Amino acid sequence: MTKESDCISVFAPATVANVACGFDVLGFALEHPGDEITVKKTNTKKIIITKIEGAEDLPLDADKNVVGVAIKALLQELGSDQGLEISIKKGVKPGSGIGSSAASSAGAVVAVNKLLKAGFDNTALVRFAMEGERLASGTAHADNVAPGIFGGFTLVRSYSPLDVVKLNTPKDLYCTVIHPQIEVKTSDARSVLRISLPLKKAVVQWGNVGGLVAGLFLEDYDLIGRSLEDVIVEPIRSVLIPGFDKVKFNSIQAGALGCSISGSGPSIFALSKGKATAEKVKKAMSEVYENFGIEYIVYVSKVNPNGVKEI
Amino acid sequence: MTKESDCISVFAPATVANVACGFDVLGFALEHPGDEITVKKTNTKKIIITKIEGAEDLPLDADKNVVGVAIKALLQELGSDQGLEISIKKGVKPGSGIGSSAASSAGAVVAVNKLLKAGFDNTALVRFAMEGERLASGTAHADNVAPGIFGGFTLVRSYSPLDVVKLNTPKDLYCTVIHPQIEVKTSDARSVLRISLPLKKAVVQWGNVGGLVAGLFLEDYDLIGRSLEDVIVEPIRSVLIPGFDKVKFNSIQAGALGCSISGSGPSIFALSKGKATAEKVKKAMSEVYENFGIEYIVYVSKVNPNGVKEI
Numbered sequence: 001m002t003k004e005s006d007c008i009s010v011f012a013p014a015t016v017a018n019v020a021c022g023f024d025v026l027g028f029a030l031e032h033p034g035d036e037i038t039v040k041k042t043n044t045k046k047i048i049i050t051k052i053e054g055a056e057d058l059p060l061d062a063d064k065n066v067v068g069v070a071i072k073a074l075l076q077e078l079g080s081d082q083g084l085e086i087s088i089k090k091g092v093k094p095g096s097g098i099g100s101s102a103a104s105s106a107g108a109v110v111a112v113n114k115l116l117k118a119g120f121d122n123t124a125l126v127r128f129a130m131e132g133e134r135l136a137s138g139t140a141h142a143d144n145v146a147p148g149i150f151g152g153f154t155l156v157r158s159y160s161p162l163d164v165v166k167l168n169t170p171k172d173l174y175c176t177v178i179h180p181q182i183e184v185k186t187s188d189a190r191s192v193l194r195i196s197l198p199l200k201k202a203v204v205q206w207g208n209v210g211g212l213v214a215g216l217f218l219e220d221y222d223l224i225g226r227s228l229e230d231v232i233v234e235p236i237r238s239v240l241i242p243g244f245d246k247v248k249f250n251s252i253q254a255g256a257l258g259c260s261i262s263g264s265g266p267s268i269f270a271l272s273k274g275k276a277t278a279e280k281v282k283k284a285m286s287e288v289y290e291n292f293g294i295e296y297i298v299y300v301s302k303v304n305p306n307g308v309k310e311i
Numbered sequence: 312m313t314k315e316s317d318c319i320s321v322f323a324p325a326t327v328a329n330v331a332c333g334f335d336v337l338g339f340a341l342e343h344p345g346d347e348i349t350v351k352k353t354n355t356k357k358i359i360i361t362k363i364e365g366a367e368d369l370p371l372d373a374d375k376n377v378v379g380v381a382i383k384a385l386l387q388e389l390g391s392d393q394g395l396e397i398s399i400k401k402g403v404k405p406g407s408g409i410g411s412s413a414a415s416s417a418g419a420v421v422a423v424n425k426l427l428k429a430g431f432d433n434t435a436l437v438r439f440a441m442e443g444e445r446l447a448s449g450t451a452h453a454d455n456v457a458p459g460i461f462g463g464f465t466l467v468r469s470y471s472p473l474d475v476v477k478l479n480t481p482k483d484l485y486c487t488v489i490h491p492q493i494e495v496k497t498s499d500a501r502s503v504l505r506i507s508l509p510l511k512k513a514v515v516q517w518g519n520v521g522g523l524v525a526g527l528f529l530e531d532y533d534l535i536g537r538s539l540e541d542v543i544v545e546p547i548r549s550v551l552i553p554g555f556d557k558v559k560f561n562s563i564q565a566g567a568l569g570c571s572i573s574g575s576g577p578s579i580f581a582l583s584k585g586k587a588t589a590e591k592v593k594k595a596m597s598e599v600y601e602n603f604g605i606e607y608i609v610y611v612s613k614v615n616p617n618g619v620k621e622i
Binding site for chain 2: 021022023024025026155156157158159163165167168194195196197198199202203204205206207208209210211212213214215217218223226227232233
């Protein structure tokens with residue numbers, strides 16, 4: 001109950017961007033892991049990050065932290081010099097490829113929007129949170145912050161002007177994500193953007209984007225599965241992720257609808273119909289890194305139809 | 312009533328392929344114009360085209376006519392040597408860019424499938440009709456025959472294997488198509504396929520494909536309009552169509568949701584919400600060719616949720 005409160009806490013979920021065919025435009029939210037962000041009004045006119053739990057390497061300096069930058073973008077547009085104190089509990093590990101910076105940015109702007117009764121709509125909040133993404137990766141991409149804020153599956157139809165569409169989320173859709181403990185820097189992985197491609201290949205990709213969006217609305221799990229194919233980015237980026245091909249093969253064998261890189265990696269996600277299959281996929285993925293002797297974290301989560309929520 | 316009949320007549324609608332952003336994958340059917348195709352069983356074991364009304368230049372030789380080729384593909388897979396006599400009344404002018412060959416191919420295979428109780432599903436029928444398209448343009452594209460057979464809006468998610476998805480058709484969606492009487496050969500216009508493009512541009516395009524598919528399911532006319540944008544093919548092909556920019560500008564001014572090239576042109580289509588707007592767009596488009604002194608034919612039609620139908 002935040003009525004006239006000077007403090008708010010939110011849960012901001014991890015997110016999977018790209019979703020195989022939808023490089024830079026598609027994403028969805030998980031139920032967990034997530035960050036918890038608490039924002040408190042102060043009289044200092046300053047944005048102060050007091051504490052970051054669970055990822056001690058992240059800077060407390062508000063101008064160097066995605067949370068500070070995203071909040072400042074919001075306050076600037078609001079024309080407010082409200083002082084705020086923020087504490088962050090990171091549940092989404094930085095560098096995991098499931099939207100760590102996005103969870104913090106998204107959570108922060110939703111929290112401040114509510115706390116200050118600023119009245120910005122979700123698309124505006126995405127725009128502010130994208131400033132956090134710009135700080136984190138050098139590019140103001142929206143495919144993680146959009147599902148974080150809107151919940152469920154989102155499409156960033158256009159960046160200029162920003163146009164975010166909330167898609168339908170079939171209720172039996174579960175995600176398995178495995179995060180092998182290796183490092184792939186988002187900014188490095190984004191150098192893929194420099195490639196050019198034959199129109200013919202682009203046509204294959206946008207056929208799949210159309211198929212995935214249609215599959216979500218039709219709740220046609222097989223169509224979703226057939227559309228989870230990336231002929232452009234995955235073949236390039238997957239070579240940076242040891243064991244990728246085996247993880248993908250095992251996941252499909254275990255019954256997953258499809259499997260690809262989460263964001264720019266190194267996490268790998270699979271979508272399944274039903275929790276039981278998603279758990280089988282978890283086992284199948286895990287075996288690969290067990291055999292390789294690579295440490296990993298693995299999650300099973302329903303696709304989360306809701307975005308950041310107050311706690 | 313075709314019960315035990317040895318003859319069937321069908322109406323096969325014109326279709327708009329590509330639909331701005333969806334090169335080679337999206338298409339929709341019109342209510343008119345269309346071809347009428349009558350197929351009669353004979354005992355000759357031969358496929359004979361007896362008459363083509365309304366486009367006398369088309370070959371009667373069944374091996375050189377899209378209808379003969381499409382029907383033979385069906386009969387071959389059926390393992391049938393049934394003799395057939397076909398007469399065609401062309402309502403869709405060859406070379407117009409609204410699926411003239413596709414209307415005939417689609418109509419023919421649907422008619423024969425029913426007449427012979429062959430039991431092929433729509434996707435199989437698309438595959439047979441594509442053989443007609445291969446004859447007509449050198450490439451077995453499906454973006455006209457798919458909406459012709461399925462009706463409404465269709466997505467060719469994949470060509471290999473062939474995977475056609477019927478999308479939702481919002482009920483107030485009207486199409487205006489203008490056909491300036493100039494010639495653009497489909498096979499010439501398809502040389503655009505040789506281009507390669509930066510990934511960044513492809514991302515814009517698949518954002519729009521996703522947006523258009525979502526807009527159709529959400530029946531969100533504004534989203535449909537925002538998604539009707541082609542940053543790849545239209546800029547290249549439109550230079551072959553005199554007056555294109557002016558027609559597009561006038562259409563949008565008159566209230567159209569969007570406007571682009573129909574198939575490989577020279578026809579130009581616009582989508583509008585409601586018939587009244589579509590009629591205004593018709594007037595706005597027509598003025599351009601009146602001023603240029605170029606002859607034209609213009610149609611206003613509801614987007615047709617049904618495909619080929621028996622008459």
